[in-house]
Amino acid sequence: MRLPGLILIVFATLVPVIWFAPLAGERDAVALFSQYLGSSALILMGINQFLATRVAGLETIFGSLDRIYVLHKWLGVTALVLMGLHDIIDAEMNGLRGGPLAGIAEDIGEVSLYGLLILILASAITFIPYHLWKWTHRFIGIFFAMGAFHFFFIEKPFSNFEPLGLYISVFCILGLASYVWISVVRPMAPRGHAYVVQSVKRLGSVTDVVLSPKSRGMRHKPGQFAFLSFKGSGLSEEHPFTLSDAPTGDRTLRFSIKDLGNYTHRLGKHLKVGEEATVSGPHGHFTLPSGTAPQVWVGAGIGITPFLAFAESLKNRKSGPVKLYYCVRDTGDIPYAVELEKLAESLPDLELIIVNSAEGVRLTPERVIDDLGGRLSEAHVFFCGPVAMRKALKSGLILKGLKASRFHFEEFEMRTGIGLGHLSAWIWDTGMYQFEKRQAQKAQPAE
Template sequence: MKKLGLFVVVIALAVPFLWWPSISQARDGIALFSQYLGLGALIAMASSHLIATRWPGVEALFGPLDQSYRLHKWLGIGAMVAILLHDTIDAEMRGLGRETALVELAETLGEISLYGLLILVVITIATFVPYHLWKWTHRFIGIFFLFGAFHYLFILKPFKNGDPLGLYMAAVCIIGTLAYIWTSAPRGLRPRRPYEITRVTKEGNAVAVDMTSQGRPLRHQAGQFAFFRFSGAGLGEPHPFTISSAPADDGALRVTIAPLGDLTTRVSRNLAPGQAVQVDGPYGRFGRAKGPQIWIAAGVGITPFVALAQALAEDGPQVTLVYSVRDTNGAAHIAELQNLAASKANLSLVVWQTSELGRFSASALPDIVPDCTNRKALFCGPVQMRRALSSDLPKYGIAQKDFHFEEFEIRTGLGIRRFGRWLWDRHGQQILKEAQNNAH
């Protein structure tokens, strides 16, 4: 994610402390800190809602959408931690005024917001909960933000809503509220590009879906993705797919869908020519590296590289595309890529069949690309393969900064399992071995 976006968030969280010296005079510092934790939670949640809008400028500020959504997730988790601490640490101060029915209502809504957000955050990081259920429950986060904003506005606090700090926080609440209203608005009120499916073809184990614009076309760059709502197939939930075709003058698009999960399986089985599609995008900045490159794809991760290969200019950089597949029968766009490699002098295609050669790893690169140390590496494929390449590529002269990928995961967990595996690999096996030796 971009450092500029992180800097903006840090500054937004730090601004309330400008008024700490004047507000803290003769007041309980611990209680005041608890109230400031509540302010920080509102700021983090409003920032998270802002990222979720996908408004123009969000990627420019926070980075490509895959990275912005990681910040979105951690802002939500950070807000939840701040709210829990705010609830645990007594924030009540004496001499702030008389409690009224409105104040009591604000306190009640604050409690509801706390427990509601806690449940939703747990559902978010518990990735075993089905995507469609998580997506449905995720909409309530904004409602609990509104409860939190009401709680802030009407509880007793050591400053007035009309004070500079009060006006700043009111602006935060307004931004968060507008962002929530935007993301929750009926789909017909949000800008979408109308398309119609013209062809659905089998591509190995996947299906390629061609579509043409029925209005103002989408303008994208090779390597980008968009959100597609295949309403004609009764699949109303938008889902991100990489655009597997280079930009066309008429705005025609193609996506390639592999049946990897419940939703993608239903999509691949229920699409047909003539069905309507609503498109939101484009997003992402994948494939904008300069100089000689190595493209590494596995499975349906080939999709951005098909578009990039189509768009590769004759005077463009030298590129070697390594396509890892189980076998060529199940490989999507294999014939198309072979034709592109045959017609472009600066594009080389290496098809790595794991059924014959085993899993592809960084150790194979020097034999495939002798000058790999002078190239940047772009990857799209399974997470485990990405992590292995990220760890091993520096051994063969490709630095971490020259390894580019997109984390195409709108929803992720906390990484607890990954941390557990790392801990076991680093210490667990050695401890077990020492215990076995001591037993003998």
């Protein structure tokens, strides 16, 4: 994620302090703080809805799209925490006049909070099938709209037409407009490049798909990914996949898709030559640097796909020595070994090293350092694979002298958990607190 984007988000949530601070001398400071937390949650949710649009320019400000997905997840979690605190800390103030919809707005705010709680929790439970998660994820926009309704009509110490009200309203409108764009406008006029399936091959548990353009086609760089959908065979759902070949003059595209879930299993089973496809993109900044510094490429399992494109691109560019580590689990899990071996034979600067864990071999930072022959500080390391392996390799290499800025990686899993143990405990504690609070209020005698 890029620092300018993070600074903009933090700045957006701090700006309301300019207007909230003067109110603290006139109103209950605790209740006012609770209202600030709720307002900040709406600001973050509005930004998050906008990030989901994938409009041009987002990657320039916030970083590559795979990083934006990570940011999207944590903004949602942060907004949820702020909403929970807003609900726990009493925001009611004396002397406020509510409109005719104030009571309804308060109830709708409760529905919004718990609806978002459930949906964000569902996002963190990664064993829920992707298509079910994606379908339920659409309702986040509806619950955000409820939250915006809550803000517009709830009792508060400022009006919607004062600077503070207008500022927060801008983010509410941004989020609502983004939701309408994603849910209504974009499906009616889908963007993307029209392609047709040229070939489909099964390589073990991998489906290798080559697409040819119906018109101009899409330009891309080695290492980028795109969103892919097909018109037929029940495969119209859009999914991101890495492009596994270097750019060609005729703009054909190749995808190497691992059978990892319901959609990819159906794709490998039912996709046929001649079917129409839509490709949207390209996205991502996982691309090769210029220069002749030594490079280390590490592809684990299907994480080898961007390095297929990297290796193919070496035919038409100058580079320094490249060591490609292809990490696999057993001898039957090496679908691209022959292709890479042929490329390594024809490219003097490319060395292919297959690391097979079934043979008791592991790729360690020490192994990489030894193979580089003392040139670690000069090298660029590119990694695509499981998170645990990436973290271990990165920390070990940085401790030995690699510059952190020279360790490049792609978010191999865009949908990840958020620590369900801690989240579940927080949800339980929050729910029990609210339940006990309401029971105590009901037990109080009416005045």
